[in-house]
Amino acid sequence: MHQYLDVNQSGAGEPIRLHYRSDGDRTHPCLVLSNSLGTDLHMWHAQVARLASGFYIVRYDTRGHGRSTSGSEPCAIEDLGRDVIALLDHLEIAQAAFCGISMGGLTGQWLGYQHPQRFTQLVLANTAARIGSSEAWLARAKQVREAGMEAVADGAAGRWFSPEFIAREGSMVARMVHTLRSQDANAYATCCEALAQADLRSTAAQITVPTLVIAGESDPVTTVADGRWLQQQIAAARLATVPASHLSNIEAEQAFTALLREFLLD
Template sequence: MQSFFTAGDTRLHYRTDGERGNPCLVLSNSLGTDLSMWDAQADALASDFFVVRYDTRGHGQSASGGAPFGIERLGQDVVALLDHLDVAQAAFCGISMGGLTGQWLGIHQPRRLTHLVLANTAARIGAADAWLARAVQVRREGMGGVAGGAAARWFTPAFITAEAATVARMIAALREQDADGYAACCAALAQTDLRAQLAAIALPTLVIAGEHDPVTTVDDARWLQGQVAGAQLASVPASHLSNVEAAPAFTARLRAFLLA
């Protein structure tokens, strides 16, 4: 297991694929998942990139650090990871919560990025009250209730039927997710609203939408594109976890953008 200690001696888990001499690509996971959600992209892109993926704090094998945190801390974790790996600049691709981390980086740490890919995300995801209620729920009852409804939020019915083993594996991992770490990220999402700051992003940016995503919609993606000068927009036939459900199309869009 590869890991390092960031602010407050919080251990973060990461994995690298590909040659260090290649351009670096950082992949950031969604709420309730871990770095394994990027397996298809890492396998396909490791020949062209030094692929770095990590478990967001409070997820997978990364600790949460105990104290409350916000989107700034999630962004600073990426900076700390790049510093740990002695990487001056990287392309960044984040999905959902990872996309919010990417937006924060694009606003506050643009010198560390070469490209920015924002997938299935928005500058403000959901309502604060709903996130805080979910945090209370999982701390009180565990992850069972959240896991029970996750498949319908993450994937289309057709994918759930056709790829039952993949769905079952990801839901099982969600059930095993640390409730306190998940709740801490819910609290961070509750307070994150980057809508007024997006125009500051001046990086080459690609926004990817899932055509059937009920959580962060195609309209959300169009709005993001409109706020970032020169941003490109792509859609893939998928719901919220589009890099899993439409892996070949997602990876092709990502590769084309990064190698253009």
């Protein structure tokens, strides 16, 4: 069932309409799932299928993605984090585990040091305290605003998945790329600009929530070295790797989900 929450923007303008779905029994521990740039909540299908029997799973479309709106104001990683807190408040969930991938992992890092009391565990997948460079993100934002999503979508498969996975699971890859190609260019650019500003290297050591960092062994975007840096900074963190590229929860879904389940039940 599609559900929506209106979240006020930090500046003027219409509220953000946040789209979310819930699966499982509300009496079970809550797990929040946060998607990567250019995807939507459907990227977590395999994890929901395997974990909903033991967890109350809340997955949402990051603002500007899927069925969530982006609003008229610029946004920052702080806004993406506050959306999660607003969602937990709306659902009257005092504490939850959080799993975010790539951009969702940056959101998780912000939540981990700003609202540690709200989270039992963090899973930071295929992410870094600083992803890419400000110049590169601003250039991508400019590109999609001027020319649309085609150029970004054309190269997405190679950034997201290994060549072996692309050859083996072509139809799934095509669906993911179609989702990206259908993204609103301005909303995508707004999130690129948020990533241009997002630098959490100075606050990583302040995270006290038990944390699992998952890295893809062939990820060219956020490397194993990036994951190891996070693990070394966060006192209560462990690092695991899976045989995958950037969207490891899809490419290595069984290994990823097994790690997630083991960590959450530990």
